[in-house]
Amino acid sequence: MDTWHDMDIPGHVEAYLAGQPEPKQADLRQVHAQVLADFPDCRLWFNDGLNADGKVVANPTIGYGVYTITYADGSSREFFRVGVSANTAGISVYVLGLEDKTYLARTYGALIGKASVTGYCIRFRRLADVNTDALQAAIRHGMTVDHPG
Incomplete structure (x- = not known):
């Protein structure tokens, strides 16, 4: 099921969060709440990680904000600016x-x-292991930076 454009995105996000084990769930909820507190009117996304055939191709991801990706062939599509996802070792x-x-x-x-920290991903085991001010600053940058057109 492609949930990119599903109307009940908050419901899908909540179900995803509720399905995570503790303490990962609490960490994810804290990051989610902080992004929504900083950007209350941002567009919320949810990708269930399944392709068109229903095969798992990625970890489910909560997305925030929107920008337009323009491809070399001139086509474009909207995508989220910041994404948060659980992985086997922690959170991305x-x-x-x-x-x-x-x-x-x-x-x-x-x-x-x-x-x-890679070109586009900050991965950590527990929120307690990272400087949350720096993480928040990175998220704020991603949510507000001008994207090439």
Whole structure:
């Protein structure tokens, strides 16, 4: 089931959160609540991680905000700016659409604590392991940065 454009996105998000084991659920809920507190009017997304054939191809992801991706062939589509997802080892926060793929690691890598920071992903085991101010700053950047058109 493709839930990108489903009208009950908050319901899908809640079911996803409720299905996570503790303490991961509490950490996910805290990140989710913080993004919504900072950006109460942002567009909310939910991707169940299934492809058109119903096969799992990705971890389910909660998305926030919107920007337009323009492809080389001139086509475009909307996508979320920031995504939050549980993985087997912990939590991934995706900050998408950054032109500078070194920005996250350069800006937050030394501050964020026990986390792996790549070009678009901040991955950590527990929220308690990271500097939540730095994580929040990275999310805010992703939600407000101008995206190329």
